[in-house]
Amino acid sequence: MPGKLSDVPRWEYPPTSNKEFDYANLETLDLSTVTGDEYDVVPEEVVKKIGDALARDGFIYATNHGLSSEQIQRQFSIAQLAFDGVSEEDKARYRAKILETGDFTGYKPRGHWKLKGVRDQIEHFSLQSHAFGNREEVFPPALLPLVDEIEAFNRYNHDHIFRKILSVLSLVLKLPPNYLWNLASKEDERFDLFRYALYHPPSPDEDAKTDGVRLQGHTDFNAVSLLYSQPIVSLQVLMPDNVWRYVRHVPDALVINLGDAMHFISGGYLKPTIHRVVSPPDPDQVPYRRLGVFYFAQFNRTTRLAPIADSPVVRSTGKTFFDDGRKSPTAWEWECSRVKAYGQDGQKKVIDGGHEEEEMIGGEKVVHYN
Numbered sequence: 459m460p461g462k463l464s465d466v467p468r469w470e471y472p473p474t475s476n477k478e479f480d481y482a483n484l485e486t487l488d489l490s491t492v493t494g495d496e497y498d499v500v501p502e503e504v505v506k507k508i509g510d511a512l513a514r515d516g517f518i519y520a521t522n523h524g525l526s527s528e529q530i531q532r533q534f535s536i537a538q539l540a541f542d543g544v545s546e547e548d549k550a551r552y553r554a555k556i557l558e559t560g561d562f563t564g565y566k567p568r569g570h571w572k573l574k575g576v577r578d579q580i581e582h583f584s585l586q587s588h589a590f591g592n593r594e595e596v597f598p599p600a601l602l603p604l605v606d607e608i609e610a611f612n613r614y615n616h617d618h619i620f621r622k623i624l625s626v627l628s629l630v631l632k633l634p635p636n637y638l639w640n641l642a643s644k645e646d647e648r649f650d651l652f653r654y655a656l657y658h659p660p661s662p663d664e665d666a667k668t669d670g671v672r673l674q675g676h677t678d679f680n681a682v683s684l685l686y687s688q689p690i691v692s693l694q695v696l697m698p699d700n701v702w703r704y705v706r707h708v709p710d711a712l713v714i715n716l717g718d719a720m721h722f723i724s725g726g727y728l729k730p731t732i733h734r735v736v737s738p739p740d741p742d743q744v745p746y747r748r749l750g751v752f753y754f755a756q757f758n759r760t761t762r763l764a765p766i767a768d769s770p771v772v773r774s775t776g777k778t779f780f781d782d783g784r785k786s787p788t789a790w791e792w793e794c795s796r797v798k799a800y801g802q803d804g805q806k807k808v809i810d811g812g813h814e815e816e817e818m819i820g821g822e823k824v825v826h827y828n
């Protein structure tokens with residue numbers, strides 16, 4: 459691997475909580491069960507178990523993804539460097555043009571979003587696939603020696619992990635195993651989003667104003683999200699019984715969820731589960747900064763987010779979106795419009811006594827949960 463290992467200070471994971479909380483009971487996809495040269499062989503019981511879990515909970519764990527503990531910890535170390543080893547001037551210089559372009563590439567400073575008038579305490583350094591072709595413009599000098607390594611990690615997430623998951627999902631929808639991969643593997647249309655995130659602990663006053671919510675409840679915009687499990691208990695999912703439950707840390711596992719794009723294309727069969735980030739319920743973890751490594755995988759830019767008519771499972775839902783499919787956006791159009799609108803306190807209608815807010819984007823209703 460390129461990049462000088464010794465130059466990157468090692469990230470020491472915060473201590474794992476040994477307390478019990480109301481954890482979500484999530485299924486696990488063992489990725490080593492997906493085999494064949496084109497990852498087209500998946501045992502039937504795996505398709506059944508994961509299909510049921512993703513239609514019901516929308517969240518699963520994935521294990522045996524082929525990355526070592528060392529390789530994963532290395533990504534957290536690079537994440538730490540991206541925030542602690544880059545000056546505030548450089549973060550401003552390499553700032554993401556989120557509102558201008560709907561593209562997260564670059565640094566998102568704290569306070570870009572607002573929740574109940576309180577500025578968020580989350581820093582991001584995000585890379586859309588095109589970033590690797592524009593290195594000098596996107597990466598601050600401190601990270602330039604690591605670009606090949608970061609790119610190789612991105613490739614692995616796309617070509618192996620995402621691909622295997624798409625094989626499973628194709629079979630869930632009773633399509634040929636490579637069907638969804640064909641909608642996501644056009645090299646010049648890739649726009650996956652890779653992200654290092656740093657959650658700073660807010661002040662007690664800020665936490666009180668937001669009821670401890672640090673990232674508002676949302677669905678993801680993309681197809682499949684891969685979150686590298688980390689020790690701070692903080693991520694909650696809204697489970698089918700309408701109860702927020704914590705996601706338990708599973709060392710070296712991936713926490714996987716589906717986004718809007720997969721929901722639309724599956725005629726609503728696959729669930730884009732609402733999730734949020736709250737203050738850690740374990741007081742021992744509260745003072746720690748929380749680092750995240752996320753890979754938001756997407757379909758090709760021009761993939762139209764209309765229900766796949768070839769799938770009997772999709773057809774059986776009878777569901778359509780976007781004016782009965784007449785105005786289905788492409789994956790790119792949908793993502794850009796949602797990225798621009800997110801967290802800007804835009805045209806929202808408050809419902810359910812303030813617990814929910816609705817916003818119309820591209821003619822579809824998007825609900826934010828407080």
Ligand SMILES: O=C(O)CCC(=O)C(=O)O
Nearest residue numbers: 678685693733735750752
């Ligand atoms: O911080 C997390 O665990 C999840 C973040 C998340 O949901 C997102 O960035 O979309």
Ligand SMILES: [Fe+2]
Nearest residue numbers: 676677678733
């Ligand atoms: Fe998310």
